[in-house]
Amino acid sequence: MNERAGLDRRQFLKVAGGVVAVVGGLAWAGRVLEPLPAGAVPGAPDLYLGGTDGWMYLPPTPAIPPFHPDVLAPSPLTTYIFGFRNLTGMDDTQKANQKNKAQHSAPLFWVNQFDPAHPVDFTVAVTNLGLALRPDLFDAHTLHWHGFRNVIPFFDGEPSGSVAVRSGREFTYVYRPREPGTYMYHCHVEDTEHVHMGMTGLVFVRPLQDGNTSYYPSGRYLYNDGDGSTGYDREFAMFLSEVWAEAHWADAHIQLPEWSDYRADFSLLNGRVYPDTIAPNGSVDAFNPVHDADGDLVPVPGFEHLKYQPHSSLVTCNAGERVALRFSNLGFREQAMTVAGIRLRVVGRDATLMRGRNGTDTSYQTDTLNIGPGESYDVVFTAPAHQGPGDYDTYMLYNRNYTRSNNLAPSGFGGAATEIRVYASGVTAQAHPNDWGL
Amino acid sequence: MRAPRRATTVAALVTASGLAALSIAPAAADTPPRIGIVCTTGTAGVGDHPVFDLTTTTGYISLPDGNTAFMWGYSSRFDSFQHPGPVLCANEGDTVTVILHNTLPEAASIVFPGQADVLANGTPARPQLNGSGVMTSLTNTASANGGTVTYSFVATAPGTYLYESGTNPEKQVRMGLFGALIVRPAVGADHAYNRPDSQFTPSEEFMVLLSEIDPFQHQAVEQGLSFNMNNYHPRYWLINGRGFPDSIADNYASWLPTQPYGSLASVLPYDATSHPYPGLARYLNVGTEDFPFHPHGNNGLVIGRDGRPLESPTGQDLSFEKFAINIGPGQTWDVLFKWYDAEGYDPVTNPVPVTVPSLANQEIGVFYSGSPYLGSTQTMPPGIQTLNQCGEYYIISHNHALFQLTSWGTNMTGPITYMRINPPTPNNCG
DSSP states (O other), X not given: OGGGTTOOGGGGOOOXXXXXXXXXXXXXOSOOOOOOXXXXXXXXXXXXXXXXXXXXXXXXXSOBTTTBSOTTSOTTOOEEEEEEEEOTTOOHHHHHHTTTOOBSSOOOEEEEOOOTTSOOOEEEEEEEEEOSSOTTOOOOBOOEEETOTTXXXXXTOOTXXXXXXXXXXXXXXXXXXXXXXXXXXXXXXXXXXXXXXTOEEEEEEEOTTTTOTTTSTTOOBSSOOSSSTTBOSEEEEEEEEEEOHHHHHHHHTTOOOOGGGOOOSEEEETTBOTTGGGSOOOSOOTTSOOOOTTSOOOOOXXXXXXXXXXXXXXXXXXXXXXXXXXXXXXXXXXXXXXXXXXXXXXXXXXXEESBOTTOOBOOEEESEEEEOXXXXXXXXXXXXXXXXXXXEEEEEEEESSGGGSSOXXXXXXXXXXXXXXXXXXXXXXXXXXXXXXX | XXXXXXXXXXXXXXXXXXXXXXXXXXXXXXXXXXXXXXXXXXXXXXXXXXXXXXXXXXXXXXXXXXXXXXXXXXXXXXXXXXXXXXXEEEETTOEEEEEEEEOSSSOBOOBOTTOOSOEETTEEOXXXXXXXXXXXXXXXXXXXXXXXXXXXXXXXXXXXXXXXXXXXXXXXXXXXXEEEEEEEOTTOTTBSSSSGGGBOOGGGEEEEEEEEEOHHHHHHHHTTOOOOGGGOOOOEEEETTBXXXXXXXXXXXXXXXXXXXXXXXXXXXXXXXXXXXXXXXXXXXXXXXXXXXXXXXXXXXXXXXXXXXXXXXXXXXXXXXXXXXXEOTTOEEEEXXXXXXXXXXXXXXXXXXXXXXXXXXEEEOTXXXXXXXXXXXXXXXXXXXXXXXXXXXXXXXXXXXXXXXXXXXXXXXXXXXEEEEOOSSSOTTO
């Protein structure tokens, strides 16, 4: 490829004129896009992720002997994981230092829809830092953007159909995200293991309609709806995953689990279980990452046990605001995510606006989202009036399968659960998704 | 096409590579296609009155971990055992007759979910009750050891359906007494429904029949022992009766003599003039829980479920795109799909906007051509072999309940298949 490096490929491009072909009138009324040039620039990627192993925290009691908590875990952590870390902007030493410092869930990131008028590629470099606890494994890693349409195998991250990243190497994935909505990403190498071990996160695409305040005052939307029906004031990503303690223990102890025995001991929301889900965010703005001098994550004071689980799930909003929740599920079981006391409107599923091919509105209201493995749901709700007493009213968001909103304890909430706090006023604008604005 | 005769066609059809070669040309009469749905269109009867003879048989299937499972099955006419049952294809409006010949040591039957006014031996098919008024079968049975029953119905609604045993189904369906029924619409066999927007490319019609196996249940049946369903726990999950990598072998692959149906999807890229219509995947779930099937790289447009198009009473389109086809037990979903070369990457005129690392620095997949570009190949480093033929793309589809991608301990098997995207013709795939 080096011989092509100096080539200005714009002069070679076949620009087809942005034809939207609906052939035969009815053959395929879905989106059809023509190839367009993009202003890709070799150099620093937009994001730089590292794949490695590490440890995270789940409530140590009740124990699941001998698997949980893992006796090898450095206190206060409990559970061996594989995961991604955001290495963007780090020097080589800092990057190398992040071996054995994986996080879960993987860094949340987002990107603007590819704009043919201002074509810019979005690039994510992935390096493989190796597995500190399992040097006997020489597993490669990849980045699979789950749901990305019409991808070529080279950028799909499915290792049999293309290539994977060996330890010490790196690979840059290039995306032109042409379809807004909520997606997820994960390593696809031996993906039963690497997905379950935690190399999973949420990614979403902002629509081109963003910035247009004529449909909704905030000018922020989930989709190119043309009518403001997906407009919102605040957005929160809700990434669902699971931990089968035996499988995590097995990887730490050079064992293999029997996957057909799978069970979800812990159900996680953004990589944590309730009440940790309502603890503050760590460094969660993927494009303004915060790390210490060594490159390590910086825990929120008082929440040192969540150092490698930086994503909060607490929803904060003012009464009357429209709130968007983006759900993706990379657990292995269906999740029944319920909000008590607030109706949700499902406006998107699997990065698709809820419209039939002739524009028929297929959105619907519900209390409970049954989200299968590999599915995503985009919902909006309007925060009800503040009732008090107190600064905020609390509504619960939880897995209605109560064995999944539980930390195996005889009583008490846990698992995939969080709170929605509705204030009368005073919650400030979000600096980034999942920002509390407090 | 008449019911295929396996013995006479296998030798001519199967390559030894284990990877299906391209076959775009329509198969000749009486020759089942190597890839795509193998229709059985009636073993007797005339015109719009097809007759299917189905015989219950026993046999074994091969599983990816090297194990075998004892199975029951429906076979066409009086052929030897196959799994799953033959894909019955009929046309809208046909009066379909299915004669069940039962060789099993217990009564067996067939129910046709989605079909109305089914007759059994000329009278309305009914749940069978014993002397105490307790149901013993969901429908009329063929008695054990040689009994026969004749079902008939008018195939009024086009779509994809299951047929399966209605007798002790927790045992007989699990043992393999199931298959697919396809009813083609009056408007033409290249449509899923009578809606114009359901047209598809006939050479790109595929079946995704998802099932599961608890080996202890099968062992108990083989040994004539009872099996406590409280202990039911699947250890294998299959697609079209096979687990990966068998799943991508040709239809009627010689090394899978009782599992005739492959699930490799072989397609050409969307092209406005030369290839305007999508492919059609007919999903069926005969398992006990939802199977979230995930086709990479192309969203499925779900246009029908359970043999009914997704439309409102006034004809408004209610179809929806999905990247996870989360299909429930007993459901069928009809899904249009295509792959579109969205960026048109080309090694000369439009290279991928990234420095391509040396192959020696990458972990190379067994289906990779060595090149990012459709239709291009690159010499592999020494010691690396590829199954790629002509720079075609392979994009995976798999169940995303990932713990089910196993065969009782052999990981990365089970319900996995691939979409093979062939370079635009002419190409070097032959």
